[in-house]
Amino acid sequence: MKRAFLYLIIIHFGIALNGQAINLDSIFESKLCGEIFRMKTGILGEQFYNDDWTESDIKLITGETAVNKLLKYNAFMDEVIWLEADGLRQVKLEKHFIDEFCLKNYKGGSIVFKRMQLKLPRMTDTADIFVEVLSEKSASLYVFRNVVIQGTVDRVEDGVLYSYDKLVSQPVYILSFPDKETVTFQKIGRNALLKALPNAYKTIVTEIIQRDHLSVRDEDDLIKLVSLINQ
Amino acid sequence: MKTRKLIFSICFTLLLSGIGLKTSGSPFIYDGETVFVHTDRNIYIAGENIFFKLYVINKSSHKLSETSSIAYLILRGRGNIPVARIRFKVDRGTAYGSIFLPDTLSSGPYQLTAFTNYMRNSGEGSFFSEEIFIANRFDKDLSALDMYSGTSNLPDDNDARDTPGNFPLIISPDKTEYRHREKINLVLKIPGNLSGLQADVSVSVSEDVPETDGYISICDYLSVPSRDTIPMISTETDGYTFLPEVKGEIIQGRVIDQNSREAVADACVFLSVKDTLVDLKYDYTDANGLFRFLLNDYYDGKDLIFSIKDPGGRKLKIEPGDKFELINGFEPLKNPVNPGLKDYIIKCQDIVSVQKVYQTVSVKAAGKQFNTGIACPQLYYKPSYCVYPSDFMPLNDFVEISDEILPPQLRIRKINDKYVASMADEKLQMFLDQEPAVFLDGVLINDLNQIIRMGSSKIKKVEMVCTRYVYGELVFPGILAVFSTNDEIENMQPCPVSLRMRLEKYHPYSGFTPPAYEEQYPDNKPDFRQLLYWNPDVRIKEDYIQIPGFYASDHSGNYIIRVEGVTSDGNPVSATAKISVKQ
Numbered sequence: 001m002k003r004a005f006l007y008l009i010i011i012h013f014g015i016a017l018n019g020q021a022i023n024l025d026s027i028f029e030s031k032l033c034g035e036i037f038r039m040k041t042g043i044l045g046e047q048f049y050n051d052d053w054t055e056s057d058i059k060l061i062t063g064e065t066a067v068n069k070l071l072k073y074n075a076f077m078d079e080v081i082w083l084e085a086d087g088l089r090q091v092k093l094e095k096h097f098i099d100e101f102c103l104k105n106y107k108g109g110s111i112v113f114k115r116m117q118l119k120l121p122r123m124t125d126t127a128d129i130f131v132e133v134l135s136e137k138s139a140s141l142y143v144f145r146n147v148v149i150q151g152t153v154d155r156v157e158d159g160v161l162y163s164y165d166k167l168v169s170q171p172v173y174i175l176s177f178p179d180k181e182t183v184t185f186q187k188i189g190r191n192a193l194l195k196a197l198p199n200a201y202k203t204i205v206t207e208i209i210q211r212d213h214l215s216v217r218d219e220d221d222l223i224k225l226v227s228l229i230n231q
Numbered sequence: 232m233k234t235r236k237l238i239f240s241i242c243f244t245l246l247l248s249g250i251g252l253k254t255s256g257s258p259f260i261y262d263g264e265t266v267f268v269h270t271d272r273n274i275y276i277a278g279e280n281i282f283f284k285l286y287v288i289n290k291s292s293h294k295l296s297e298t299s300s301i302a303y304l305i306l307r308g309r310g311n312i313p314v315a316r317i318r319f320k321v322d323r324g325t326a327y328g329s330i331f332l333p334d335t336l337s338s339g340p341y342q343l344t345a346f347t348n349y350m351r352n353s354g355e356g357s358f359f360s361e362e363i364f365i366a367n368r369f370d371k372d373l374s375a376l377d378m379y380s381g382t383s384n385l386p387d388d389n390d391a392r393d394t395p396g397n398f399p400l401i402i403s404p405d406k407t408e409y410r411h412r413e414k415i416n417l418v419l420k421i422p423g424n425l426s427g428l429q430a431d432v433s434v435s436v437s438e439d440v441p442e443t444d445g446y447i448s449i450c451d452y453l454s455v456p457s458r459d460t461i462p463m464i465s466t467e468t469d470g471y472t473f474l475p476e477v478k479g480e481i482i483q484g485r486v487i488d489q490n491s492r493e494a495v496a497d498a499c500v501f502l503s504v505k506d507t508l509v510d511l512k513y514d515y516t517d518a519n520g521l522f523r524f525l526l527n528d529y530y531d532g533k534d535l536i537f538s539i540k541d542p543g544g545r546k547l548k549i550e551p552g553d554k555f556e557l558i559n560g561f562e563p564l565k566n567p568v569n570p571g572l573k574d575y576i577i578k579c580q581d582i583v584s585v586q587k588v589y590q591t592v593s594v595k596a597a598g599k600q601f602n603t604g605i606a607c608p609q610l611y612y613k614p615s616y617c618v619y620p621s622d623f624m625p626l627n628d629f630v631e632i633s634d635e636i637l638p639p640q641l642r643i644r645k646i647n648d649k650y651v652a653s654m655a656d657e658k659l660q661m662f663l664d665q666e667p668a669v670f671l672d673g674v675l676i677n678d679l680n681q682i683i684r685m686g687s688s689k690i691k692k693v694e695m696v697c698t699r700y701v702y703g704e705l706v707f708p709g710i711l712a713v714f715s716t717n718d719e720i721e722n723m724q725p726c727p728v729s730l731r732m733r734l735e736k737y738h739p740y741s742g743f744t745p746p747a748y749e750e751q752y753p754d755n756k757p758d759f760r761q762l763l764y765w766n767p768d769v770r771i772k773e774d775y776i777q778i779p780g781f782y783a784s785d786h787s788g789n790y791i792i793r794v795e796g797v798t799s800d801g802n803p804v805s806a807t808a809k810i811s812v813k814q
Contacts, residue, residue, distance in 0.1 A: 021259065021260050022259060022260075022261055022474060022475070023259070024259070024474065024475075024477060024478065024525075027474065027523065028478075028523070028524075028525040031512070031513070031702055031703030032701075032702075032703065033610060033611070033700070033701060033702040033703070034700075034701055035658075035698045035699065035700055035701065036658075036698065036699045036700075036701060036706075038658055061606050062527065062606040062608060063527070063606065084701075084704075089701065089706075091701045094611065094612050095612075096612040096613075097609070097612065
């Protein structure tokens with residue numbers, strides 16, 4: 001018995017001599033860059049997608065990955081905010097150096113955001129935006145968690161009148177088809193969806209909705225519809 | 232009870248060994264490596280090419296290694312004078328190419344050494360090394376031949392290592408005797424009982440050198456016990472001084488105090504290269520003064536400029552690590568030489584002279600493409616301001632440029648004969664106390680006085696980032712980047728402590744292109760090739776492979792077909808066959 005144990009220990013040290021554990025990712029950790037973040041004040045409503053700092057991985061355009069960084073996604077500014085390890089500084093990361101980021105263990109799952117170049121409704125030019133990946137296959141569904149100012153609210157605090165910008169969520173859904181054609185729509189509903197679809201897909205989607213008795217009322221329904229398109 | 236103890240022992244051992252799961256951000260156990268080089272021959276005449284294939288092999292499994300992506304090869308002669316120092320990209324454990332041997336090389340034994348960065352931890356004894364003989368075309372005396380033995384520098388012991396046996400590959404030429412310029416067809420066969428295996432091999436068909444038996448095959452090489460010598464393992468990161476180059480080249484060096492020669496810890500070393508974008512990397516030295524940078528293809532063939540941030544009055548020096556440095560000198564083996572070899576080499580000299588005149592053989596680039604990123608490690612994406620002085624009236628110096636055409640967010644003052652800059656943070660709407668980071672042609676110079684004399688004629692573009700900018704753990708109080716019209720950075724020392732180092736381009740993959748007589752080829756052009764065929768990239772995927780037909784030359788003699796390689800299950804492949812060419 002003792003001999004068997006000795007053999008096992010020898011085998012282990014044999015392995016250890018042949019190769020030791022090296023963490024190259026930690027030795028050559030990617031450096032993040034951006035400017036010091038200052039939060040916009042004088043607003044009412046939630047500007048962040050995630051209220052708390054969430055441990056995340058960031059894939060950079062250089063192909064490197066920065067792991068376990070504390071991030072918040074500012075949906076109002078469409079920027080990623082990084083809290084440095086010492087907690088002293090918040091940094092607005094350079095958007096164009098980020099390919100995608102993943103908020104890990106957020107609300108029980110991992111949420112992936114990708115940087116995409118897209119022309120949004122009512123915009124004249126394309127812009128780089130972060131979109132949340134809801135479903136990604138040959139047909140994919142993304143959502144741009146857009147937060148906009150909708151009017152102002154005046155409040156008297158300690159006898160002083162303050163004017164606040166009111167933030168509201170105005171998500172934009174992006175449906176990408178296997179032939180790379182992309183449509184965007186803001187309201188979730190059968191009619192709104194069909195109106196946005198190109199003619200080639202109108203018939204297919206109508207057939208799927210009718211065949212599976214699918215209601216198109218929320219994000220989950222859209223995800224289900226996209227998975228049926230992929231089938 | 233005994234069973235319980237056994238289970239405990241197994242679990243304990245698995246726990247100890249199982250820390251190497253390959254997950255993102257987790258440590259990974261990289262197996263040791265060894266390198267074998269198959270050369271087309273081992274006797275050359277100056278003016279010829281050495282064709283070779285390099286195999287990086289996992290020491291444990293003997294399969295082609297997937298760890299190192301870069302390998303190094305040195306050819307040196309007596310006195311340790313290097314003839315070639317090249318670095319290769321390794322593609323799934325192999326790399327191949329050629330080295331041109333300059334006509335001016337003196338006759339004598341030369342040593343071919345190959346290794347990976349990771350192998351340097353085990354000392355030079357673990358490197359592959361082979362002795363070849365190169366004769367100068369005009370040296371008919373060949374006195375250097377007395378020192379040549381024609382063997383690899385392997386230790387003289389017969390203790391077989393625990394390696395898999397030779398894979399029994401069958402070489403089947405369609406004939407054993409060929410006429411001049413006759414087509415030769417070769418088939419490589421895997422025996423029936425081993426079908427289903429794949430192999431990555433290289434094939435050479437060259438004239439058999441008389442009375443030499445010093446050739447070392449891959450099977451011989453792998454069956455010799457480990458040649459690890461003094462391990463260079465120190466107390467560095469994770470126990471290794473030299474890390475495996477899995478994702479790209481790792482450049483390392485040391486920072487020392489010039490006076491005491493002691494290592495300097497926690498010094499911030501910057502790396503940037505001349506470019507039209509501002510690029511920057513940095514690393515802090517460890518307790519041994521060691522710094523490391525992982526470089527992607529962006530840096531290939533560029534001048535690397537290292538500098539130290541705030542030497543703080545100390546006289547520091549950056550010492551780059553030289554991957555090609557060999558500590559052990561080359562000592563040729565001194566074995567008795569066979570009498571027929573001198574006549575053979577004199578014949579080779581004559582043949583090469585004729586071949587040179589008619590340029591019968593050529594090297595062809597293999598055009599191998601690697602899918603690696605060449606993203607520039609840009610510091611910022613878009614500056615707050617970008618000004619082209621050529622859009623304005625010419626100005627004499629940078630002070631005038633700052634006063635007249637740059638935004639007021641940059642302020643330059645003269646204090647005690649030195650110019651200092653400060654930059655306003657647009658968000659804070661105030662000037663920052665510290666000086667902004669100053670870059671010239673993409674390189675950190677950190678001293679405004681170096682560019683203060685540059686006027687409009689010398690400056691192409693000025694970029695300003697008017698905010699406190701974070702890069703990793705560093706915070707720059709604004710960034711001022713000046714791009715010159717004439718690469719001024721090449722004529723100045725960027726920082727008081729700086730170092731320039733050229734990163735040579737990766738050696739291109741190349742192959743051998745023998746004449747094809749089916750195509751138009753002048754009949755009156757002599758062809759005395761002693762190397763009939765060289766194919767470094769043969770993949771046996773089925774039970775056999777038909778090698779594309781090649782032609783015998785006008786040179787009569789006995790030729791040896793050598794196949795070296797590795798199978799997919801980690802068995803070395805080494806096989807030989809003989810053919811002859813007659814008129």
